[in-house]
Amino acid sequence: MLEIIRIPVLSDNYIWLVHEAESGETMVVDPAVAEPVLAEADRRGWKITQIWNTHWHPDHTGGNAAIKDATGCLITGPAAEQERIPTLDRLVKEGDTVKLGEVIAEVIDVPAHTAGHIAFYIPSENVAFVGDTLFAMGCGRLFEGTAEQMYDNMRKLESLPDNTKVYCAHEYTQSNGEYALVAEPDNFALKERMAEVLTLRARGEPTVPTTIKLERATNPFMRAATVEELAARRTAKDNF
Ligand code: ZN
Ligand code: FE
Numbered sequence: 556m557l558e559i560i561r562i563p564v565l566s567d568n569y570i571w572l573v574h575e576a577e578s579g580e581t582m583v584v585d586p587a588v589a590e591p592v593l594a595e596a597d598r599r600g601w602k603i604t605q606i607w608n609t610h611w612h613p614d615h616t617g618g619n620a621a622i623k624d625a626t627g628c629l630i631t632g633p634a635a636e637q638e639r640i641p642t643l644d645r646l647v648k649e650g651d652t653v654k655l656g657e658v659i660a661e662v663i664d665v666p667a668h669t670a671g672h673i674a675f676y677i678p679s680e681n682v683a684f685v686g687d688t689l690f691a692m693g694c695g696r697l698f699e700g701t702a703e704q705m706y707d708n709m710r711k712l713e714s715l716p717d718n719t720k721v722y723c724a725h726e727y728t729q730s731n732g733e734y735a736l737v738a739e740p741d742n743f744a745l746k747e748r749m750a751e752v753l754t755l756r757a758r759g760e761p762t763v764p765t766t767i768k769l770e771r772a773t774n775p776f777m778r779a780a781t782v783e784e785l786a787a788r789r790t791a792k793d794n795f
Contacts, residue, residue, distance in 0.1 A: 557658060557680050559722065561761060562595055564588050567726045568614050569763060571684060572596060578656025580604045583628075584675070584684045585724050586618030593625055605655065608632030609686025610672040611639035615724060635671030647673065660684075663711055667704040668695030674712070681719050683767075685712065690723045691765040692748070693731030694776035696793065702786035709777045709785070717768035728752050728762040734795045738775040738788050745773040 560572040564587050571584040572595055582605040586592050596603050603626040608616050610633065619630055619642040631653050634646035647653060649664035653675065660675040665688040672695075675684045687695040689712050694705055712721075732749040739745055748769065752762050770777050779785035 557655070557677070557682065559682070560595060560599075561763070562591050563726070563761070564591055565614060569722070569724055569726060569761070570618075571722050572601075573655065574599070574601050575656035575658055580656045582607055582655050583618075583622060584722070585609055585615035585686060586622055587614040587616075589618035589621035589625070592618055592622060602626065603628045606630040606632075607653065607660075607675055607684065608636075608640055608643070609674060609684065609688075609724070610669040611636045612669065612687070615686060616640050616642070633671035633673045635666075636669070639671075649673070665708040665711065667697050667700030667702075667708055670699040672700075676715060676719075681716060682722065683712070683715060683719050684722045686724050688712070688723075689721060689770065689774070689777070690725060690731055691721075691728040691752075691762055691770070692735045692745070692774050693727055693792070694774075694789070697789060702789060703782045705776070705789070706779070706782045706785045709779070713767060713771055713777050715767045717766065717771075719767040720764040721766060721770065722764045726761060726763060728765075729756050730795075731792075732773075734792045735773060735775045737795070738791070739778070742773065748773050 558574040562570040568587045573582045581601040581603045629644050631645040632643045634648040647662045651662045653660045660677045663674045665674050668687045
């Protein structure tokens with residue numbers, strides 16, 4: 556059983572601190588910064604043993620070096636980004652697995668937001684860490700890839716079980732939802748969800764994790780029927 560703690564940092568980033576009780580291992584997903592992560596682990600009496608990076612962007616890797624200095628942890632990340640994430644100890648790609656204690660995560664290649672972006676899927680826990688590829692009602696911008704790649708990514712992620720909890724790296728849900736309502740004005744599930752999101756955000760509460768089931772019903776990028784539709788929606792959202 557994993558314990559997963561949300562650490563909000565910068566303007567809208569979420570760092571996930573993940574503890575596996577049996578082994579005592581503690582892992583950090585995408586540490587933008589080090590201080591609040593080290594403080595939270597300290598407060599809980601957890602020793603950080605690993606970092607898992609989804610992609611090279613500084614708001615996902617900026618804390619790597621300082622956390623490693625403080626803890627001696629092992630850093631795992633995308634094989635394709637060895638040069639852009641110089642702190643990596645272990646390089647992984649689709650087909651590889653990573654362990655936290657005895658808990659096994661499968662690596663999924665999801666290029667498009669960045670060329671080497673990966674996601675970590677843990678079947679035994681129904682958990683996926685997706686970085687900046689899939690957001691609640693949104694997807695990552697296409698900085699280093701194509702709409703076709705993002706379309707393929709959506710197919711991979713929507714094939715995960717309904718009840719998979721999706722831990723993305725930003726609280727973008729409200730602005731994503733505002734665009735989603737424009738893309739799919741007749742989607743009732745989307746309207747319902749947006750009402751809940753507005754209530755949560757008004758109270759300052761998070762809307763992440765989401766689930767694969769909820770994204771299938773409300774995410775205009777996962778729901779785009781063709782590559783062209785996804786491309787058009789991504790461009791529209793960029794200019795929204
Ligand atoms: Zn990013
Ligand atoms: Fe990011």
